[in-house]
């Protein structure tokens with residue numbers, strides 16, 4: 232089959248592994264300690280955005296000074312890193328290692344585009360770091376999702392223009408980032424990803440050939 236698609240770029244949290252749940256539990260612990268109401272529904276607004284933007288959204292306009300903001304983010308990361316200690320290769324979401332291997336077999340270049348500063352650590356614990364040719368994380372660009380900058384940075388590293396790359400995302404901010412950058416987009420999971428070119432419950436419901444045939 233002929234296709235113009237040369238690269239796949241994956242979000243991490245909620246796409247490769249379910250660390251999205253760990254982010255929620257860590258923010259929830261902080262919110263409970265600070266007597267801030269924070270529900271799973273509230274957490275949907277934090278999906279995919281940076282650590283600082285997550286704090287802003289959790290605060291819902293409640294003012295705090297910069298020193299307190301930094302201290303609270305550090306506490307959240309301590310809680311989050313506690314959950315990271317439990318991650319093993321079994322924490323990859325269903326079908327993910329197989330899909331990555333299938334893509335490589337098909338000659339597709341593979342990138343990671345995650346807002347997280349913990350992305351490399353998570354990939355190492357999953358034993359998937361070597362599956363990626365380029366890793367873009369929370370240190371790679373200044374403007375985080377929904378800005379397209381991170382995906383553009385990763386695509387550049389893969390020597391692939393956006394219109395020949397597919398982004399896999401579980402967050403509205405990530406789909407917006409992909410579309411703003413001129414990428415093809417696959418939306419995964421139950422969040423608001425309906426603007427994507429293709430949607431599925433998870434990677435396990437896709438094959439590489441399905442994706443290529445829908446994006447070509």
Ligand code: BG6
Nearest residue numbers: 244254279282285346347348349
């Ligand atoms: C994103 C997550 O991948 O990374 C967000 O979807 C998270 O929930 C963000 O806040 C930043 O992660 P970290 O590990 O740098 O705090």
Ligand code: MG
Nearest residue numbers: 242244245401
């Ligand atoms: Mg995500």
